[in-house]
Amino acid sequence: MTRISRLFATLKQNHQKGLIAYLTAGDPTPERTPALVEALERGGADLIELGVPFSDPIADGPVIQKSSQVALSHGAHVGSALEMARAIRARVDLPIVAMTYANPILRFGAERFASEAAASGVDGVIITDTPPEELPGMWAPLRAAGLATILLVTPLTRADRFERILRDASGYVYVVSRTGVTGAGEAARGLDELLLDLKTRTRLPVAVGFGIETPKHVRAYRGKADGVVVGSALVRRVDEAGPASAPAVAAAFLKSLSEAC
Amino acid sequence: MAKWSEQYPDATGHFGSYGGRFVAETLMSPLDELARVYDEARQDPSFQAELAELLRNFVGRPTPLTFAGRLTEAWGGARVYLKREDLCHTGAHKINNTLGQGLLTRRMGKPRVIAETGAGQHGVATATVCALLGLRCEVYMGEEDMRRQSPNVFRMRLMGATVHGVSSGSRTLKDAINEAMRDWSANVGHTHYILGSVLGPDPFPRMVRDFQAVIGRELRAQALERTGKLPDCIVACVGGGSNAIGAFFEFIDEPAVRMVGVEAGGFGIETGKHAARFTDPSVGVLHGTRTHVLQDEHGLIRETHSVSAGLDYPAVGPEHSLLFEAGRVEYKAVSDEEALSAFSEICRIEGIIPALESAHAVAYARTLARELGKDRTLVINLSGRGDKDLDIVSGQLLKV
Secondary structure (H helix, E strand, O other): OOHHHHHHHHHHHOOOOEEEEEEEOOOOOOOOHHHHHHHHHHOOOOEEEEEOOOOOOOOOOHHHHHHHHHHHHOOOOHHHHHHHHHHHHHHOOOOEEEEEOHHHHHHHOHHHHHHHHHHOOOOEEEEOOOOOOOOHHHHHHHHHOOOEEOOEEOOOOOHHHHHHHHHHOOOOEEEEOOOOOOOOOOOOOOHHHHHHHHHHHOOOOEEEEOOOOOHHHHHOOOOOOOEEEEOHHHHHHHHHHHHHHHHHHHHHHHHHHHOOO | OOOHHHHOOOOOOEEOOEEOOOOOHHHHHHHHHHHHHHHHHHHOHHHHHHHHHHHHHHHOOOOOEEEOHHHHHHHOOOEEEEEEHHHOOOOEOHHHHHHHHHHHHHHHOOOEEEEEEOOOHHHHHHHHHHHHHOOEEEEEEEHHHHHHOHHHHHHHHHOOOEEEEEOOOOOOHHHHHHHHHHHHHHHOOOEEEOOOOOOOOOOHHHHHHHHHOHHHHHHHHHHHHHHOOOOOEEEEEOOOOHHHHHHHHHHOOOOOOEEEEEEEEEOOHHHOOOEOOOOOOOEEEEOOEEEEEOEOOOOOEOOOOOOOHHHOOOEOOHHHHHHHHOOOOEEEEEEHHHHHHHHHHHHHHHOOOEOHHHHHHHHHHHHHHHHHOOOOEEEEEEOEEOHHHHHHHHHHHHHO
């Protein structure tokens, strides 16, 4: 059993939702990232999505764009993000999912990325701009290295794509609550139906992300999803707090959400 | 051998190993839908008839093929002809595509259009078509480009478009595309993104190519009529690559026709400040497509430089990548300085003020004309006119 499947099995037993927390590797600095993840764990995070910064994050809103720029300005890249993952793995037992775009992985080399990510204690990957149809040559080594390939479903995904997505998805299914880029915003109409529909199609856990910021948002998915993802709302608080206060602020913020899980 | 046009792209939008759809899941079903609507429209005689009518009576097509007698004489080589896309309404080839996609937007029943623009020519062409068809128009443009191409910002606003300045990254075309794609992924239900070049996820590269291919079709007929044969060589500038594909596409399966794409050499290849993707070729994924891209060792996209905003872009259309790999088109780079010198020359001796983008093609044409020799014909695709560039050029030429 993988760390990710163990996590969701335990959560299910306890009738709880998982709290998935996104952080950009290298924001505020590469040195501070591992300690920040530790703080997230203290705040109740169940799984970490570790963003590997890319220069042109077209699926991200202003908060994560800015965070990526901060990380890049400190020289963060795929290799250093994997080093950060290794340091994080030495401190916590949470599942770690690397989240990035196709180009940095291709440049690093898909096979090399797969083996080094697995060796660094990474459990899964999300490649935001790569649907399952593209680059079978990239997905295959990731699977072979035992990494979960987490795919997205959105309110605009037509039913004819579900089968393809669910065939290649592992770990969990990431349901995007609305159209658009990462950040604040109301969930789309029809999201509840989408979540119900997915439950009939897959046994994989389903996590909802985009626009999650308050305990009320978290509670809205009670009984409908197995996890919620908090990204921009967390990153914004980390950036506003400044490097020294970030761990305490992030932990307190997550605690408020975790209690609603 | 199967014809290029029938082979590429394949059913999944790939040109060999290039192209495809590298987008977030949100855009996958909308792209399926766009491809379906486009394929229907393509086969629909009424769509094609309306497009042809507008190209003729609104854009002013066919554009002339002008014999450049004085350039021919000055260069002392091949007979030089100019395919005059600069004479299109709005001043560049861009409107061939925006008109097609504008009609498609109306067919999809979407009331709002967004576009990116670099030099502003595509933004102006989009704003124009939106005014013509009664569509709401918003254009994303890098702040650096808004500064250096300010006449075009004013033109867009005159025609009722909203221009959003983009302040991220290098504040140029790449960043404008990032922002347009973000907008589109949020508003795709009621918005069509009129992408301005043969870039982006499928179906854009083939759709934009098809709308621009009118250039090459006209050129074939005009060359046959005027010279009794196909051109020996065609040269075009390549930013994203839409005017070049438009001119080349008709001739890809004509092995006797040599084709040359000219990229922006900026301050010079050796300075690293350029937009010449094929000089030290490296394949990557940017803006939804797998193609040649300027990137660093970590896969981060590099900043580019060109005096011409329309060529100042780190990636290139995926079909160009395949044409490069297949050796079917040669790609060369021309520096800012060479482009500016060609700009002055063609102004002075032909009475034509070209866009700085097109001036890159003119600059390399001089080399080609001599290489080809007399009795050969060389066609320069003069993709746009230079009114928008007068401020830049006066500044630059004063420096030189």
